[in-house]
Amino acid sequence: DQLPESPIQQLLRLKHFSASPSARYFIHVDLATGGEDGQGCRCGFCMGHIKTVVRRGEDQLPVGYIDLMTRFKASPTREIQFDEVREFILHFKNVGFHIEKCTFDHFNSIDSIQILTNRGINADVLSIQMSAYATMKDMIYQGRLDYYNHKGFLKECQRLELKRGVSVEKPRNSTKDLSDCVAGVCYHMA
Secondary structure, rough: OOOOOOOHHHHOOOOOOOOOOOOOOEEEOOOOOOOOOOOOOEEEEEEEEEEEEEEOEEEEEEEEEEEEEEEOOOOOOOOHHHHHHHHHHHHHOOOOOEEEEEEEOOOHEEEHHHHHHOOOEEEEEEEOHHHHHHHHHHHHHHOOEEOOOOHHHHHHHHHHHOOOOOOOOOOOOOOOOHHHHHHHHHHHHO
């Protein structure tokens, strides 16, 4: 698919992307290096915020909005650069996005978490488990998640498989980097 090769290339496309002044943003990143010759996994990224809260009985439930979901792929000559992924995140902070929380999967994330924490972003590890996918599913089915038509995300969601009732997996020759990232953001919003 036609993906930007790097976070820096993606930022050039987002130059008019702006923050809602009162919103608190949540980010989840599914890190990847891209593998040998750029043919491996892709790095997933999602950012969203809570638009409003609705009452259901005695519960107050968030209505979320997914502002951005994207993937980065390695070029044929170099892996995905984690410092560029961090700069991508810091760019949003620097242009006025109030980042409430930024999480990463376990893969090589400690350095990024330490650097972003030192730069004033609440960063941590979040392993995407069944509970994050259940939260995303509930928000979608209850009409509490507003997102744009992203073909990669929709394709991933259609192909997800429940394994032994305890984990969400991707089928062979597929990905779930975007769906993991959206599930992570939904988990934070809830």
